[in-house]
Amino acid sequence: MVIFHALREAEQRRRPIRVAVLGTGYMGRGIAAQMLGRMPGLRAALLVNRTVGKAVAAYALAGVDPEAVVVSDDPRVLGQAIAEGRPAATGDFDAAGAVEGVDAVIEATGDVTVGAREALRWIGRRVPYVSMNAETDATVGCLLQHRARQAAVVYTTADGDQPGVLMRLVDYVRTIGFEVVAAVSCKGFLDVRATPDSVRPFAERMLQAPAKICSFADGTKMNIEQAVLANATGLVPDVRGMHGIATDLGHALEDFRARGVLDRGGVVEYTLSGDFGGGVFVIGRSDAPALTQQYLEVFKLGTGPDYLFYRPYHLCHFEAPLSAAEAVLFGVPTAAPLDAPVAEVVALAKRALRAGERLDGIGGYTVYGQIDRAEAVWQQGLLPVGLAAGARVRRDVPADRPLALDDVELDEEALPVRLWREQRHLFAPRRSVVAASSR
Template identity: 40%
Template sequence: MIIIDTALARRAAEARPIRVGMVGAGFMGSGIALQIAQSVPGVQICAIAARQTDQARAVFEASRKGEAVRVTQSVDDVSRAIREDAPVVTEDPAVMAAAKGLDAIIEVTGSMDYALRGVETAISTGKHVVLMNAELDGTIGPLLAQRARAAGVVYTNADGDQPGVQMNLIRFVKGIGVKPVLAGNIKGLQDTDRTPDTQRGFAEKWGQNVAMVTSFADGTKIAFEQAIVANGTGMRVARRGMIGPDPTGKDPTAPLRPLEDFVDMLRPHIDPDGPGIVDFVVGARPGPGVFVLGTHDDPRQQHYLALYKLGDGPFYLFYTPYHLCHFEVPMTVARAVLFADAALTPLSGPQVGVVATAKRDLGAGDQIDGIGGFMTYGQAENYDVIARDRLLPMGLAEGAILKRPVSKGAVLHFEDVDLPSGSRVAELYGEMERQFSRVPEMEGAYS
């Protein structure tokens, strides 16, 4: 990040800020706008797309104070506002992303088709894409990344979110000659029985969306986060749902244990000669944050690592004891625009995905309520298993109608549901599977 602050200072001194559009004006979007306005010279948010334009207007009024905010649904009007340095909001992400004058967009909604309108348009019009949307990325990210590379733009997850922090740590570990064999996420709670009813108080306390908070607690969010780390590194999961050592017994007030204690819990699942795995732990200190386990096969370097207090191996523990979310997102924008560098992007085809799992007994005719709801949660699974067994991706589950009963804890299959018609994400999911030659016999199953 040290080189980035110098580059941004130069852009600010030259009065040539990186011009950014943002999709979303909720809890995280308002934090990003405030951070950029107060603390990041050289970057400027020029346009915001949000379903509720009043909310987007409020974000600008809290960050670009004293400036009149324009509201429009016209690409030309958004382009004019950017050219005239006037903050502008619109309902349609595609309208904003098509406008002239933007270098990049930041997507912060956690939605699917709505977010995709902005992402696809940005890629097709030559703008970089920064996602704080693990759900979209973990569903069709490999296809979107392939399109971005073809268009000559960067498609990336964000610094500050745990996947991006993991990738930065992985790059550091590899850079000193240590081989990463596990990328891990540190959680304070994991309980697949959590619902919006159990999480409403927490969400209201912190001003967050209750469905999003529920997805944190029930494990769906971490499944998506670790899936995109796997897709960006070639790693896999050791088993469906990951190992997830949890000595807390689902009690968030249980005493924390040193992160080093969890290494022995994970050790039996690590193949030092394999591609590595993604996983998580619950109830560790320091935390929240991320960690990487690595190996080194040179005895002399092992001696140095022991001298530097990393132990005798065979696994060496590296960690970052925090993730600062919106504070770090502007750095990702600068990396993409100024250095064509992604914080975290899929390498190629999908390695790990997230499958829908019944949170309670479900009956024929039930309509699934989606991510962070009452009916399903997501588990990380290797993509070859997903394709082979026709498992239903969590990112396609919302609105699907069950054709038969499904018991609590069972993973849903495509044959269990009728998908809602007209989903662009479902259409692209099918294209992704065909593009990477996973299940050619399923052509037409996603329409």
């Protein structure tokens, strides 16, 4: 890998890339651990968490003496620690945002508001920004990428999670001459009625927040991640929520053909159950089937013209720092919106909702999310799931019905709402163009 040699050179020159990690929950502390002695040329220089003790604990998990961590809310003190190569931590995001000496940021809070706020802050400072926050990316990522282009700085979705891993696979398949007809996430099960209570025992065993696990179980997270991929590739969902094809690795091509999905052009999709584990795959189509078949049949990929390119894993925090390295060393994103949104994730009622209720948002008791084409979302005036938290329901809404913007009262002063409306205004004239021009 070119990146390995570049990072090894940075390590040998004793000039590692100094990274601030925002959020030291389950994913953030893993990301930090990777950059504390496990990857050459990268150093977790500043850890930021509202409960600063969790940031210190993240250092300790990686073998750093907690007594050696410089804990402060003074940007000058934190900057001096970074300059001297000492580990630094703070519970003050504003203080962190004023620190000098940070070469890149990886944000892993999973909070739409925090993600948007921090992206704006660091983009404004022209510091490469890596988002492991698909919730923010799917909601206002196109606007954030617009701002990043204006500032001539990298804004990117992180490697390691499904959008980044699939983006690399899409790039690979396109580069070797295939048309991407489907980019597929693999899901083991789906329960749109899941709640934080129903998943709590599993969440506790996995040491994760019930709301986070709930967003996995009810499909919202997967739909969000596929929307992020859609906006970075121009691929679109065939139908709202995608089809969710029950299949396995040996029958995937056959089953996708039978459902007609491969006739639609470039789509994002997912499988349900099967033997895919934590894998993802891309289906590529050859425009020279006779020529391609004589080689790929020998190489055990089948007779074509459609071929399945499968990666059996995604490694989250192990791979996320690679995006920071590429952003700093090469000035390139792993995955970033092309331009206008081609997909959004709409909120559907998880149960019957009554007028006057407050929605609790992603991973909660009231709504789940499904991907749809941005054109349809905007024409129908539907509520993005990333804006749902805190909205008040104006009228009764039956279970499984998409919520319209008119069904709720939004806090118009909330940052995600303001940014989403700005994004909609910015891209409205050309919102249907990108998908057709990017396949």
